[in-house]
Amino acid sequence: MIRDELAILLEKAAIEAQRSNLLPPIAMPEIVLERPQNPEHGDYASTLPLKLARAARMDPLIIAQSLVNLIQRPKEIERIAVASPGFINFSLRSDWLTAQVEAILSAGAQYGNIDLGKGARVQLEFVSVNPTGPLHVGHGRGAILGSTLADVLASSGYEVVKEYYINDAGSQMDAFYRSLYARYQQALGRDAPMPTEGYFGDYMIDIANEIIAEEGERFLDKPEELGERGAAKVIAAIASDLELLGVTFDEWFSEQSLFEQGQYDKAMSLLSEKGYTVEKEGAVWFSSTALGEDKDNVLVRSDGSPTYFASDLAYHYNKFIERGFERVIDIWGADHQGHVSRMKAVIGALGIDPERLQVIISQMVTLKRGDAIIRASKRTGEMITLRELVDEVGVDACRFFFLSRSADSQMDFDLELAKRQSADNPVYYVQYAHARISSILRLAEERGIDFGGGDVSLLTSDPELALIRKMLQLPEVMELVAMTLEPHHLPYYATDMATIFHNFYEKCRVISDDRALTGARLKLVAAARIVLARTLHLMGMSAPEQM
RNA sequence: GUCCCUGUAGCUCAGUGGAUAGAGCAACUGCCUUCUAAGCAGUGGGUCGUGAGUUCGAAUCUCACCAGGGACGCCA
Numbered sequence: 001m002i003r004d005e006l007a008i009l010l011e012k013a014a015i016e017a018q019r020s021n022l023l024p025p026i027a028m029p030e031i032v033l034e035r036p037q038n039p040e041h042g043d044y045a046s047t048l049p050l051k052l053a054r055a056a057r058m059d060p061l062i063i064a065q066s067l068v069n070l071i072q073r074p075k076e077i078e079r080i081a082v083a084s085p086g087f088i089n090f091s092l093r094s095d096w097l098t099a100q101v102e103a104i105l106s107a108g109a110q111y112g113n114i115d116l117g118k119g120a121r122v123q124l125e126f127v128s129v130n131p132t133g134p135l136h137v138g139h140g141r142g143a144i145l146g147s148t149l150a151d152v153l154a155s156s157g158y159e160v161v162k163e164y165y166i167n168d169a170g171s172q173m174d175a176f177y178r179s180l181y182a183r184y185q186q187a188l189g190r191d192a193p194m195p196t197e198g199y200f201g202d203y204m205i206d207i208a209n210e211i212i213a214e215e216g217e218r219f220l221d222k223p224e225e226l227g228e229r230g231a232a233k234v235i236a237a238i239a240s241d242l243e244l245l246g247v248t249f250d251e252w253f254s255e256q257s258l259f260e261q262g263q264y265d266k267a268m269s270l271l272s273e274k275g276y277t278v279e280k281e282g283a284v285w286f287s288s289t290a291l292g293e294d295k296d297n298v299l300v301r302s303d304g305s306p307t308y309f310a311s312d313l314a315y316h317y318n319k320f321i322e323r324g325f326e327r328v329i330d331i332w333g334a335d336h337q338g339h340v341s342r343m344k345a346v347i348g349a350l351g352i353d354p355e356r357l358q359v360i361i362s363q364m365v366t367l368k369r370g371d372a373i374i375r376a377s378k379r380t381g382e383m384i385t386l387r388e389l390v391d392e393v394g395v396d397a398c399r400f401f402f403l404s405r406s407a408d409s410q411m412d413f414d415l416e417l418a419k420r421q422s423a424d425n426p427v428y429y430v431q432y433a434h435a436r437i438s439s440i441l442r443l444a445e446e447r448g449i450d451f452g453g454g455d456v457s458l459l460t461s462d463p464e465l466a467l468i469r470k471m472l473q474l475p476e477v478m479e480l481v482a483m484t485l486e487p488h489h490l491p492y493y494a495t496d497m498a499t500i501f502h503n504f505y506e507k508c509r510v511i512s513d514d515r516a517l518t519g520a521r522l523k524l525v526a527a528a529r530i531v532l533a534r535t536l537h538l539m540g541m542s543a544p545e546q547m
Numbered sequence: 548g549u550c551c552c553u554g555u556a557g558c559u560c561a562g563u564g565g566a567u568a569g570a571g572c573a574a575c576u577g578c579c580u581u582c583u584a585a586g587c588a589g590u591g592g593g594u595c596g597u598g599a600g601u602u603c604g605a606a607u608c609u610c611a612c613c614a615g616g617g618a619c620g621c622c623a
Contacts, residue, residue, distance in 0.1 A: 038566070047565055053603070060603080085603075087566070130623065172623055197622090283621055294549070294619080301621040308623045337551050338618045363552060364617070404571095405560070408552060410616060412559080417572095423585065426571060432585050440582045480563075492561060495570070506578095506587045525582095547585065 007031045013071040022066040026055040042089035049086035060086025098456040104527040112474040117158030126331035128165040131234040132176040135386040138365045144402045146331045147247040148487040156482035162249045169255045177227030183208035246540040258314040267317035276349040291345045320352045331360045363410040393418045396541045400427040404491045433498035437529040438545040454519030463504040470500045471531045494535045
């Protein structure tokens with residue numbers, strides 16, 4: 001990227017300035033180039049002189065001037081200017097800008113890819129809801145976040161594995177089994193009480209009836225098999241809901257398999273070898289207070305059964321040590337916040353750098369219908385499912401809406417508002433830009449215009465150059481999202497692209513009597529379509545040809 | 548009580564320690580004989596929760612306080 005080249009050149013200039021005593025030998029901060037808000041300040045700006053001024057005891061303007069004198073101006077740059085109180089502003093050459101249209105066209109659907117990851121293997125775990133019931137809207141948020149992040153990381157040079165961790169062991173699964181068995185017996189006319197900690201949603205009755213319709217009464221004395229059958233149905237339903245949203249996984253990882261394949265035993269013995277387990281009150285604890293945690297955590301209960309924490313420990317042992325992932329990213333709901341620090345602590349105890357695990361906490365989604373807040377509770381079964389949300393709002397709007405908010409902020413989702421405003425939804429604003437472009441290219445095709453020989457150097461007006469400038473930001477946005485793990489920058493970029501395109505559309509007629517200009521603008525528009533479609537696809541949205 | 552997230556325009560939300568704090572929706576004013584008006588151009592709207600501090604410079608960093616949400620279990 002040109003931005004990185006400029007940073008390197010600037011650093012060289014600074015070193016050169018120190019060598020020739022124009023700058024004292026002070027420590028050099030990391031050099032970052034920013035995008036100025038005001039276009040009059042050029043395409044990129046550096047505040048290096050301002051940052052150096054204090055330590056150097058010099059006027060930042062004088063530092064800026066020295067650096068500008070020393071910097072080797074690359075061919076892409078038209079002008080390097082000093083601005084008060086100590087900025088260095090870089091402006092791109094317009095002929096270089098227009099040439100990038102050709103570069104985008106030849107990159108095609110690959111345009112925007114970067115090599116940040118250099119092939120590093122990343123495991124991305126998300127959704128991972130207990131298979132005890134249907135997904136609700138909060139799960140949808142994590143699902144969309146994860147699938148988008150996976151696409152961005154894969155486009156940024158990482159080798160990504162998307163995984164769903166199935167909690168098919170443990171006490172909640174047990175409650176599910178017992179609930180289903182009760183519903184099954186009830187459906188067959190027997191008097192069976194629901195467990196108090198059971199799942200009371202109507203879907204449990206549906207599952208029981210389905211199993212009866214398919215296989216009759218044969219599970220009456222086989223509650224375990226019934227439970228497995230029921231869980232398989234729930235998992236299949238979850239998978240199909242996610243697929244509806246465009247979310248898929250490379251691996252569905254079973255918690256049970258950790259026990260069956262020795263991962264749990266290996267992880268636990270490694271932990272005790274390292275001296276971080278202790279027995280007290282009949283249970284086995286992770287002595288996390290030794291690592292600065294507030295309290296110790298139980299790994300094995302006094303009845304001998306492992307806790308969720310213990311199997312998650314085994315899972316992460318498997319990710320890092322058995323499978324050797326360099327990085328692991330987990331996306332958890334806000335209710336798992338307290339799990340983060342002990343998970344990092346236990347990984348550290350296993351001898352793995354905790355920095356290699358990144359946990360994204362996706363905050364709560366509150367669902368509203370008008371003024372009425374809908375409380376979601378899986379136990380009572382009062383909830384709006386993810387599927388219902390997608391049916392009402394649509395996949396594209398759903399994805400765009402969820403992606404537009406940073407994972408850190410909790411969000412209100414008003415169903416009535418989302419439906420009522422559907423025609424004004426920003427999603428259509430972006431897609432409309434794509435449809436307009438497609439329409440122009442369709443007309444060109446109908447008229448048999450071949451713009452392969454179009455001369456992009458004819459693109460010199462402000463709306464044209466502004467469009468090119470915005471298109472060139474896609475790799476920067478890709479890098480930003482990949483580094484911060486914040487996909488919410490994508491919808492904002494998409495909206496910017498659409499705005500600038502719509503503006504161009506108003507001011508610049510593409511297909512006209514001027515054949516040369518028509519050819520050049522068709523190339524520009526074709527490149528803009530590549531960028532818009534790419535951005536939409538990264539968000540998991542469709543790029544409609546017409547609307 | 549401890550920990551985490553949030554507090555920015557009427558509403559929903561962006562905002563990598565830098566230049567005049569932005570977008571969408573809502574309100575108001577204009578613009579369709581020409582590739583899609585699901586569009587464009589413009590107007591109004593702000594003690595960036597409060598108060599200190601660090602800095603040449605703070606919405607952004609630190610501390611305290613206020614408000615909302617979440618977590619503090621041998622549940623997951």
